[in-house]
Amino acid sequence: MFEPNISSNLRIMGVVNTTPDSFSDGGRFDSIAAAVAAAGQMIADGADIIDIGGESTRPGSRPVDVDEELARTIPFIEALRRISDIPISIDTNKPEVMRAAVAAGADMINSVSALRDGDALQVAAELDVAVCLMHMQGTPETMQQDPRYDNVVGEVMDFLRERIDAALQAGIARHNLIVDPGFGFGKTLEHNLLLLRSLNRFHALGVTVLAGMSRKGMIGTILDKPADQRLYGSLSAAVIAAMLGADIVRVHDVAETADALAIVKALARVSS
Numbered sequence: 001m002f003e004p005n006i007s008s009n010l011r012i013m014g015v016v017n018t019t020p021d022s023f024s025d026g027g028r029f030d031s032i033a034a035a036v037a038a039a040g041q042m043i044a045d046g047a048d049i050i051d052i053g054g055e056s057t058r059p060g061s062r063p064v065d066v067d068e069e070l071a072r073t074i075p076f077i078e079a080l081r082r083i084s085d086i087p088i089s090i091d092t093n094k095p096e097v098m099r100a101a102v103a104a105g106a107d108m109i110n111s112v113s114a115l116r117d118g119d120a121l122q123v124a125a126e127l128d129v130a131v132c133l134m135h136m137q138g139t140p141e142t143m144q145q146d147p148r149y150d151n152v153v154g155e156v157m158d159f160l161r162e163r164i165d166a167a168l169q170a171g172i173a174r175h176n177l178i179v180d181p182g183f184g185f186g187k188t189l190e191h192n193l194l195l196l197r198s199l200n201r202f203h204a205l206g207v208t209v210l211a212g213m214s215r216k217g218m219i220g221t222i223l224d225k226p227a228d229q230r231l232y233g234s235l236s237a238a239v240i241a242a243m244l245g246a247d248i249v250r251v252h253d254v255a256e257t258a259d260a261l262a263i264v265k266a267l268a269r270v271s272s
């Protein structure tokens with residue numbers, strides 16, 4: 001029989017991108033105001049964390065330089081911090097951006113490279129904030145060309161276990177660690193589905209578990225629909241992740257996800 005395993009601390013992370021494809025004058029006043037308004041709406045809609053990214057990591061995307069990433073994200077973090085005390089996460093792999101973001105008021109580092117860039121491990125340890133370690137095979141530019149695993153769940157778990165150990169060795173506190181299987185980052189649809197089916201196993205790693213599937217290719221492939229028509233599929237994926245013990249779901253559609261997860265939370269209150 002299927003028994004749900006619902007987190008007692010299930011949270012919604014709302015995504016606000018500051019990349020130029022989302023706000024056309026990235027870094028200047030209008031785009032900051034638009035990003036703050038978007039974040040404010042997410043907070044009103046039930047977001048528990050706001051994730052701010054200044055570098056696209058979509059399949060095929062190229063890295064941006066540090067000055068540009070700083071210019072896109074730091075003024076936005078400062079502006080958001082002025083209007084809200086919501087936990088702010090900075091989606092970056094760059095140690096310089098981590099430092100500046102935390103100085104500007106960010107509370108969490110979201111590293112899709114799992115702190116493998118430069119001295120990111122040491123910087124994260126010094127900053128003493130929450131850190132998400134995500135699995136990725138390859139790099140965004142090429143990761144979807146031919147992803148291969150013998151045993152995707154085992155290999156992703158081994159990688160995350162190794163990164164947790166590296167983080168602990170560097171002095172990062174266990175209570176600050178979050179792991180994420182990295183849906184869509186060097187994975188076929190079948191790899192993503194195998195990871196989702198086994199998401200409850202990731203709790204054995206002994207840290208918070210985050211899952212991000214919102215609007216991703218895995219939803220689009222199943223539905224054969226473009227990104228702007230993946231809401232219901234994304235809600236379904238968020239509910240499945242929550243039923244399998246995800247503590248944090250990273251989403252674009254906060255209001256809708258909050259309603260969907262309210263049903264999951266109601267279930268948790270009556271389960272034995």
Ligand code: 7PJ
Nearest residue numbers: 057058110132134180182183212
């Ligand atoms: C993720 C992320 C994810 C974490 C992106 C997109 C691509 N960070 N950043 N997990 N995805 N932790 O949102 O489609 O799945 S960017």
